[in-house]
Amino acid sequence: MANKLCMNLQHVSVLVADVDEAFARYEKLLGMHGEKMDGYALMRCMHEDFCLILKPAGDKKPFLDYVAYELEPGLRLAEARREIEARGERVTEIDVPVRESGLLLTDPDGNRVVLVERRRPKDPRSPVMIPSDRIPGFHPRRLGHVNYLTENVKRQYDWYTQILGFKLTDWIGEAGLWLHIDPRHHVLAFLEKGYNHIHHLAFELVDFGQMRAGLDHIARYGRHVTWGPVRHGMAQNLASYWRMWEEEHFIEFYCDMQVLDADHEPFVHPDDPYASNTWGILPPRTYFMFTPEAIQMERDQVYAYLMP
Incomplete structure (x- = not known):
């Protein structure tokens, strides 16, 4: 069995027909909050940097874009790339909002997978201890x-x-x-x-x-x-x-x-x-x-x- 490279699920990226509409919909239905950026939007459940990217689909079907995982603590992208390539898989580097860059792989079904380096939360306290004037009453954990x-x-x-x-x-x-x-x-x-x-x-x-x-x-x-x-x-x-x-x-x-x-x-x-x-x-x-x-x-x- 291969050594484990990932420690947790970090975010998903979703292609949408209209970023403004999708942002309002995820905000309304799931109680998420976030920011509209230049051409895309970032959303979160509580205090994480983000867990959802909404991107314009353009001429593609609105659908899941990719799923991103954080690497094990201390594991750098270059090291992970060498290890994955040694296991026989092709890897490319892509830009990732906030996280700067990540490694892109494609599984046998064609699902896109992105790996990003681990970042510790800026505030180490339990999320329920961190004040906020943006998180609504109903929201996911x-x-x-x-x-x-x-x-x-x-x-x-x-x-x-x-x-x-x-x-x-x-x-x-x-x-x-x-x-x-x-x-x-x-x-x-x-x-x-x-x-x-x-x-x-x-x-x-x-x-x-x-x-x-x-x-x-x-x-x-x-x-x-x-x-x-x-x-x-x-x-x-x-x-x-x-x-x-x-x-x-x-x-x-x-x-x-x-x-x-x-x-x-x-x-x-x-x-x-x-x-x-x-x-x-x-x-x-x-x-x-x-x-x-x-x-x-x-x-x-x-x-x-x-x-x-």
């Missing part, structure tokens, strides 16, 4: 993980563990893969569904009470829950999923995720409803679809009426 759909989960497992040194947490059957780089259960996951697509960006909330408040909040703005609240058996977190249909992904609100013991042993969970949701119900099949037809089926509650 942090950007927590990313989940993709894939056509080949084994290939993704090999790449992330051998090139970046991610650690295996658990499997569900042979098609569901969860990986970690810190004590939290997962920072990255893949479900083999026959095609490659971002599935969700996950934001951690404080507790189930804040999730209730968050779901009431998005409902007022016409966003409905596709699946949830659920209790994942594997990972143990409470979770609810709703669509950010403008950029073809789901948002997950979650809390109470499993923290791994130092001697955690990966487990293969049976591919059954209990592993996905100990409370019972599985997601509608539209949960794995991103077409306008699938979104309309959810709005019409087709899966609840047993219509074909």
Whole structure:
């Protein structure tokens, strides 16, 4: 197993049709805040430098641009580049807002991955101790993980563990893969569904009470829950999923995720409803679809009426 290069998820970059509109939407729906820059925007959950970049899509489809991870403390970009190239992967250097530069890689599914050097927070105190006149009452605690759909989960497992040194947490059957780089259960996951697509960006909330408040909040703005609240058996977190249909992904609100013991042993969970949701119900099949037809089926509650 390759040595681990990354210590945490730092930010995601999303291509949007209109930066001003998207900034207002993420601010309104998720309680994020940030700054509009020259041609792009930076957003954060609390006091981090940023966790979300909004960029104009131009002639591209509004979609996930890349996912960025911080390198292990003390590991410089040049050292990481040499190590990754020695593992047989091509790397290019790109500009990254605030962080100046990063290393760009592309996984076997075509998902772009960026690595940036670790920066300690300017204020080392717990976020709840730091005063602010910008953070609203409802806001996420942090950007927590990313989940993709894939056509080949084994290939993704090999790449992330051998090139970046991610650690295996658990499997569900042979098609569901969860990986970690810190004590939290997962920072990255893949479900083999026959095609490659971002599935969700996950934001951690404080507790189930804040999730209730968050779901009431998005409902007022016409966003409905596709699946949830659920209790994942594997990972143990409470979770609810709703669509950010403008950029073809789901948002997950979650809390109470499993923290791994130092001697955690990966487990293969049976591919059954209990592993996905100990409370019972599985997601509608539209949960794995991103077409306008699938979104309309959810709005019409087709899966609840047993219509074909």
